Amino acid sequence: IVNQSTAVGNLDHKPNGNNESVEVKPFSEIPGPKGLPLIGSLLTVLKNDGYYIKKTHLYMIMNAKKYGRIHKDKMGNFDEGEEWRRFRSILDKKLLKVKDVSAYSGRMNDVITDLINYLTKKQLEDDLNGEISNLRDCLYKWSFETIGTILYNKRLGTLQDPPNPIAEKFYHSVCLMFEQSNDLAPIPPYYKYFKTKYWKDYCQLWDTMFEIAEQLINEEHQRLQQIMQDIADKSVDLRRSEELEFLPYVLLRGELNSDEIVGNIIDLMIAAVDTSANTMLWTLYILGKNPEIQEKLYQEVSNVLKKGEYPDSGAIQKMSYLRALIKETQRMYPILPGVPRFIDTDIVLAGYRIPANTRIMAGFCVMSCDESIFDEPTKFKPERWIRSPSKRRLDPYIYTAFSFGPRMCIGRRVAELQMQLLIARLISQFRVECRNTGEVGQIIRTVASPETDIRIALEPRIN
Numbered sequence: 001i002v003n004q005s006t007a008v009g010n011l012d013h014k015p016n017g018n019n020e021s022v023e024v025k026p027f028s029e030i031p032g033p034k035g036l037p038l039i040g041s042l043l044t045v046l047k048n049d050g051y052y053i054k055k056t057h058l059y060m061i062m063n064a065k066k067y068g069r070i071h072k073d074k075m076g077n078f079d080e081g082e083e084w085r086r087f088r089s090i091l092d093k094k095l096l097k098v099k100d101v102s103a104y105s106g107r108m109n110d111v112i113t114d115l116i117n118y119l120t121k122k123q124l125e126d127d128l129n130g131e132i133s134n135l136r137d138c139l140y141k142w143s144f145e146t147i148g149t150i151l152y153n154k155r156l157g158t159l160q161d162p163p164n165p166i167a168e169k170f171y172h173s174v175c176l177m178f179e180q181s182n183d184l185a186p187i188p189p190y191y192k193y194f195k196t197k198y199w200k201d202y203c204q205l206w207d208t209m210f211e212i213a214e215q216l217i218n219e220e221h222q223r224l225q226q227i228m229q230d231i232a233d234k235s236v237d238l239r240r241s242e243e244l245e246f247l248p249y250v251l252l253r254g255e256l257n258s259d260e261i262v263g264n265i266i267d268l269m270i271a272a273v274d275t276s277a278n279t280m281l282w283t284l285y286i287l288g289k290n291p292e293i294q295e296k297l298y299q300e301v302s303n304v305l306k307k308g309e310y311p312d313s314g315a316i317q318k319m320s321y322l323r324a325l326i327k328e329t330q331r332m333y334p335i336l337p338g339v340p341r342f343i344d345t346d347i348v349l350a351g352y353r354i355p356a357n358t359r360i361m362a363g364f365c366v367m368s369c370d371e372s373i374f375d376e377p378t379k380f381k382p383e384r385w386i387r388s389p390s391k392r393r394l395d396p397y398i399y400t401a402f403s404f405g406p407r408m409c410i411g412r413r414v415a416e417l418q419m420q421l422l423i424a425r426l427i428s429q430f431r432v433e434c435r436n437t438g439e440v441g442q443i444i445r446t447v448a449s450p451e452t453d454i455r456i457a458l459e460p461r462i463n
């Protein structure tokens with residue numbers, strides 16, 4: 001039972017560095033809800049129509065208040081992937097290098113141009129005095145198209161007019177699968193054995209995703225083979241080229257078999273869509289609610305870009321307020337309330353001995369509102385992320401949005417750049433107005449999302 005428990009805590013970023021001997025308490029003394037012997041607190045999470053499934057962040061904050069910065073909880077068993085390290089060593093090379101990702105800014109800008117045209121057309125059709133209905137869907141399409149063009153080396157076509165029907169099918173499968181995974185995640189997997197309709201439909205979504213992804217990858221494979229045949233200078237080895245795009249790199253290196261390539265690409269797509277889109281919804285919400293923040297951002301962006309110029313990663317480097325604004329949005333609205341880790345050796349955490357094979361959950365949403373880490377944590381202050389000679393250096397471990405270590409988000413660089421480009425482009429073209437009257441809360445739909453529609457109106461700037 002101990003081995004199946006989870007210890008939840010803030011990342012203890014101030015270890016006892018002075019080598020003084022401190023009393024280490026045993027794992028059994030870590031406070032936490034008692035729960036039931038086998039399923040632990042699962043019922044607490046499921047009751048009231050799964051209230052705490054949708055509000056995991058509140059569950060974690062509540063337990064942190066009740067039991068302290070480190071506490072333990074139990075929710076059944078979890079599996080860990082084994083092949084993961086090998087996959088990461090191959091994919092990291094292409095997705096986490098700043099230089100490679102910067103080269104995607106042209107494609108990312110093309111998708112943004114399509115999104116802006118799509119939004120403008122929708123505004124006219126909706127006729128809601130500038131407001132865009134179902135902005136969430138528009139932003140999901142933007143992140144789907146962006147990751148699509150990077151992974152498959154071609155545009156998929158959900159933002160084109162009319163949309164590409166295969167791309168639409170792909171898009172709906174990714175979105176629905178993500179939503180349904182959230183409903184299935186905490187339930188013991190009996191539905192698999194009774195083959196309920198829900199389960200069959202869910203499997204169908206996966207089949208559709210795999211079929212379309214396979215088709216797209218095969219097309220790219222054939223294109224590459226043709227290019228290799230056509231290269232007149234046979235001494236050129238395309239496989240060694242530094243300039244290769246993501247899919248050509250993975251296909252030509254031959255380190256992954258075709259099932260592994262499809263599986264990894266699907267994983268990347270699934271992880272990319274909701275995360276970036278929801279972060280953008282929150283950022284627009286903040287901008288729309290805070291005209292002074294918006295004005296400051298506009299001034300920064302227009303100082304860097306000439307009229308009508310599109311930003312690239314070089315321009316973004318000069319926009320410290322923009323980068324800080326997105327970081328602060330991620331602090332206030334973390335997309336994942338925390339990340340789990342299995343530890344393979346005994347460790348001491350916050351004064352307690354944690355045995356090997358325990359699952360640790362680092363509670364990012366708890367850290368975000370911890371006064372000992374952030375001053376005035378309830379206030380939205382992008383400035384806290386801007387370095388200056390007069391300020392103390394920020395602890396690098398307090399920016400938790402993409403997590404840390406070898407398992408940190410593999411899409412971090414892609415996500416950051418695509419979001420920075422989108423906000424810079426939108427703010428230089430439009431004034432953002434938020435029409436939600438009250439505060440919008442967070443709800444967990446696998447990732448933390450706005451509880452109600454974010455109502456945004458975009459008013460073209462007259463320069």
Ligand code: HEM
Pocket residue numbers: 084088147267268269271272273275276279335336339340400401402403404407408409410411412414415
């Ligand atoms: C604002 C956008 C995003 C946020 C906040 C975000 C955040 C995260 C976090 C916190 C993790 C867990 C890391 C850990 O366990 O330590 C993660 C994992 C992951 N993310 Fe992202 N992510 C974002 C966008 C993306 C994008 C665009 C992609 C694809 C290009 C992506 C692909 C992945 C994958 C594949 C994993 C699993 C990594 C692994 O377990 O090896 N993410 N992400």
